[in-house]
Amino acid sequence: MTGAVKIRRAVIGLVTVAALYAFASEIGRGRLPDRVWLGAHYVENVQLLPTWRSLAEEGTFLIESGILPSSVAVSTRRVMLGLLLGSVAGILLGLLTGWAAHVESLADPWVTFFRYTPALALLPLYVVWFGYGEASKVLLIATNVAMITLLGAQHGVRGVPRVYLDAASSLGAKRWLRFRKIVLPAAFPSIFASVRIAAGLAWVTIVVAELIDARMPSLGYLLALSGAYPRVPSMLIGIATVGALVLAFDLLALLVHARATRWMGRAG
Amino acid sequence: MKANAAPLEAADVSYAYPGVAPTQALQGLNLRVKENEFLAVLGPVGCGKTTLLRIFAGFLRPTTGSVRCAGSGIDGPGRERGYVLQEQSIFPWMTVRENVEFGLLAQGLAEPDRRRVSDELIQLIGLSAFEAAHPKDLSAGMSKMVEVVRVLATDPSILLLDEPFGALDAQTRTRMQDALARLWERRKKTVVFVTHDVEEALYLADRIVVLSERPGRVKAEFAVGLPRPRSLETRFSGALLAMKRQVWDALVS
């Protein structure tokens, strides 16, 4: 199958979905209820399935008014900060515990505790410790990311084929050199895969954290606010924006991976 | 089945692997396999031998030219062309017996009938003690022989073997070659055997076809006149050695 065929089919698939939605929103216009019960009262005039047109209008409004860009900026900043902090901590710890078995046994109970706790569960605790605001959110993401990348780094180190290390030893390489030149490159794919997964989960975490502690501007706040009115087109655009950001991070990760492994040669 | 039609025939076959820069694996290849002959296809690494076998097996369609099986076009894989892959493809989740019986299961045979066939074949390769074992308990050589008899169980008229013994060590390989020779001499079939090992080709085959480097086409052909049944004596015979030199020259020139 050549690339051209694949692209054509992909486009057909996406266009079909978009068309189906347009169709559904047109039918929905007349038929869907436009009153929504919000727990205490009814709200009128709610478009449950906004048309593409109204989505476009809303999107333009959100962008031009600066609401969307600032929300994106705030949330992205938090995610990136959390990713950075978390992966540095997680990778270092993971490399250490993967390499030195004794250290691993020492660290294990801590790792296990954090590993089996769903990250979001720690949010209330972090709020108690660090108050509402940036710190608790960024640290929550960092914790989650650290956990995932720790496991990835550990797995990567442990997965290095013994033969490579033995070969290096017999060539006279000392422990540190072996670590730097053999273990690290061999562990890279696993580390990188875990960073990618962690990035996805970081977004999940930030969205929920921002929904619970919604203060402007942030994507979670946008979602919460548009949920409160409710203003469906904003909500859907907010949701789509989150999705787009997750996708962007993921594609970026893939790109970096491809680049990195290219000048590293095929790592195993 | 047309009378006098060759069991397998490739006419002016070309195959190009698709992609950004298509790789021409085969170009203008002509080959006619004779009934019940053991044909070895010899060639350097990357010359398209596996591609040719996959085309015969029905998993690839030639870009140009045609392939025929017993006179009719090849339209996908089929029981009559048993195919043993180069990679290990014994089913790890089944026992040895279940593996051997798989083709018969696909045919819809009842248990006692399947058992009869698998009993005989498992005994033939001397693995009766392992009939209930899983592949993880078998050596690579044993697994490969199971794959060979698995394909024999459905009694195909044509056998396509892709460097089956390539991954084995020298001694195991020799033993496996003997076992295959015995098997074939017992129940003659048309065999197309791909290899890059000249001695293996000479030991097993009636005829050797040498492929050129990529893109592959038939470069040379040799009739192997060595007496059957082949034995250890054959391996060290002067006749084999003389042929070996000729074939080797054809291969590397």
Next chain:
Amino acid sequence: MKRRRSLLWVLSLVALIATYALVARAVSRPDVLPPAQDLAGAFAALVGRGQAPAAGGEHQHHHHSSDQVDTLLQEGVTLQASLAVSTARVLFGLVVGVPLGILLGLLLGWSRRADDYLHPIYVLARSVPPLAFITYIMLWLGHSEAHRLIPIVYAVAVTAVIPTYHGVRDIAGKYVVAARSLGARGRLLLAKVVLPAAAPAVLGGLRYSVAIAWMTAVGAEMLMAENGMGNLLVGGGMWSSRLQTRSDPAVIIVGVLALAAAGWAMDAATRLVTARLTRWAR
């Protein structure tokens, strides 16, 4: 060697607990790092039958009649009930989501054509965190159980696609070739070759699905439920008044520990089942 490792593990655990106790004592701020007794007390209060501890009664620290504990107890929330409810949601999500994910993964992995058309849509779908659209679903379904369960099922399904896809596409390939040359087709091929070949990858990925299910369930409960562990952690009360309840860290820590225990148990069970089912694998 193994014994020394387990010893270190136990020592480390003890050290963890001891460190906590010491730090809590040193910091001496029971509203941030509750001492061990508070944790025990909170645990007891939450496990009891929803009775508020008697005023003054057995506990010296009136800390336990914290806002959070009171609110929860008033609503009859107990630790075990919350855990049970959350577990039920997780199991539902797994039971419905995993087969859905496997089906989709099978389709995408098996048919190049379907993969070409549908994979981009799948990528878009999996990029949206299900908890992001929980508020949208609420507009359709109101505050109902379905509205909480759908994100969990969605998250699980989307996660289960990946290992299935990989298992069918990358792993099962050569076995399918061998099987087809043996005359296998259709249902036999699927049941006896494709599925078993992909099974180790699929089952291996199950652990991720379990983890995602827990995360989504707790998140959904924190946002939109009056029961379950998520609800317990944010202190009960209705959605709008959640932030008003002053959080009691003892409750949260107890809750988190309980969640960790439940998560560990389910993960261990998954690992056991996986090992049992793939005994033939090397």
